[in-house]
Amino acid sequence: MTDATCKRCGDALTDHQATDKHRSDKHRSDEHRSVAKRVLATSALAGLSLLLCYASLIRTSDPITFAQRQTVNRAIDLIGQKGFAREAFVLHSAANYRLTDNWWNRWVGHADAYAATNFPFEVVTLYPDFFSVPIDDVERAIILLHEARHLLGKGEPAAFADVWRSKKQLGWTIDTHGHTHVWKSVREFTTHYAPKLFQCGLEGQADCME
Incomplete structure (x- = not known):
């Protein structure tokens, strides 16, 4: 095996590793975005629920004079x-x-x-x-x-x-x-x-x- 061949093999191996790393990073990034979206959606739903509950407490009672x-x-x-x-x-x-x-x-x-x-x-x-x-x-x-x-x-x-x-x-x-x-x-x-x-x-x- 010549140096050139080793170099070409080395280049090919490096490109393959880079591709795998890119896919792995993208997968982790997608997972993080998915978790963030779920947290945001849950927080928004909780906030809306609290707001609706508060409104119902006010609507079903009379204010002081x-x-x-x-x-x-x-x-x-x-x-x-x-x-x-x-x-x-x-x-x-x-x-x-x-x-x-x-x-x-x-x-x-x-x-x-x-x-x-x-x-x-x-x-x-x-x-x-x-x-x-x-x-x-x-x-x-x-x-x-x-x-x-x-x-x-x-x-x-x-x-x-x-x-x-x-x-x-x-x-x-x-x-x-x-x-x-x-x-x-x-x-x-x-x-x-x-x-x-x-x-x-x-x-x-x-x-x-x-």
Whole structure:
């Protein structure tokens, strides 16, 4: 075998390898594009589903009135003034406040409540008791701070515990509000969802935040 022959064989072998590599690269590229298309299609479908669900929640419920919105705004402003800037921003800018239950709330049902939040749709339903039972904006701020925790993705145990730890910062104490219906109701639910907050004192039954 001559050098020329070896060279020709070598050239032929190199061309064949290059062709195989090109086919392999093209196959991988096609696979990547296919995966990207599937991910994009899935994301688009999920986004559309969320949008349609959000629209249905709004369509099957009634909004709060202008006067009620002013009441809500005062409570949110108080939350911001007391140092809860993130929660105030979410409550002001992200939440859509409704006065009646949407289809989801009616289907799931709920215990007696002042409000209910549909996460991740940021729909907050404020029931009549939210406007009539609290004695002042501080108590409404406490209720909305709880809902803000839900708007940020937290469940009931964390929401009740966080609010109970923050009550003094909002000016909601046993001395100022310990006699109210809201205080008694929130304390009862917090005891249920966050019992460790009430295991202080000599007998292990006192409020650890007092």
